Amino acid sequence: MLIALGLAAAMNLGAYYFSDKIVLRLYRAKPANEIDYKFLHDIVEDLAKRANIPKPKIYIIPDESANAFATGRNPEHAVVACTEGILKIMTKEELKGVLAHEISHVSNRDILIMSIVATIAGAISFVAYIARFGAIFGGARDENSGNAMHLLIMAILTPFIAMLIQLAISRSREYEADASGAKLLGDGKPLASALRKLHTHSKRNFIPFATESTAHLFITNPLKPSILMSFFQTHPPMESRVEKLEAMKFE
Numbered sequence: 481m482l483i484a485l486g487l488a489a490a491m492n493l494g495a496y497y498f499s500d501k502i503v504l505r506l507y508r509a510k511p512a513n514e515i516d517y518k519f520l521h522d523i524v525e526d527l528a529k530r531a532n533i534p535k536p537k538i539y540i541i542p543d544e545s546a547n548a549f550a551t552g553r554n555p556e557h558a559v560v561a562c563t564e565g566i567l568k569i570m571t572k573e574e575l576k577g578v579l580a581h582e583i584s585h586v587s588n589r590d591i592l593i594m595s596i597v598a599t600i601a602g603a604i605s606f607v608a609y610i611a612r613f614g615a616i617f618g619g620a621r622d623e624n625s626g627n628a629m630h631l632l633i634m635a636i637l638t639p640f641i642a643m644l645i646q647l648a649i650s651r652s653r654e655y656e657a658d659a660s661g662a663k664l665l666g667d668g669k670p671l672a673s674a675l676r677k678l679h680t681h682s683k684r685n686f687i688p689f690a691t692e693s694t695a696h697l698f699i700t701n702p703l704k705p706s707i708l709m710s711f712f713q714t715h716p717p718m719e720s721r722v723e724k725l726e727a728m729k730f731e
Contacts, residue, residue: 504539540563545687548579553591554592562578573673584658643712650714651713658725669725669726675718686702686704687702687703690703
């Protein structure tokens, strides 16, 4: 188990440390210059001050779908990226809601949290793989074949359970970022309105080069909808997110 944990930690440490560079390159993101995107820089700077973190770098993803994400190993190395599409369909207040959500991911250190979760899940899956291998090829020498069968069943189910737990934690972090973002603005309605618009937009438009391994970073799922995907959601149901935001009270 310690070896598996070490291997998983090494892989996820690299992904965590270089997450910004990897994801930005994957999505062909370019820096948002402060002249053409002054309005975007102003919003992010204001929200970063409210969250008491350094202003993240801002990038633009050259795609007409509507989405955004935050990444970076800590607030000092954070990045916020928006698609060209989201800048076109959002009002200024809705865009503030979206960016407040992303800034909250940074201040809540969700990249670190999900990296730790991925490390543990990876270690469990690796141990289960070794156990499955042993049950298949070592079962014949076992005097009690029932033990080998039990081991095989557990080895098959354990990675699946670990994945479900990982997805549940991802969904909980989205709820938390929604709540934290609403608190930054002192109002949950801008983000609720933005989420409704994103939900409608994403049904007919998605990022064609999005990957499953990075889908959890975005404010809404960037993958093409499918029946299988509906069972393994990294994000909570949109209706539930909107309902919670609209129920929030502010003094």
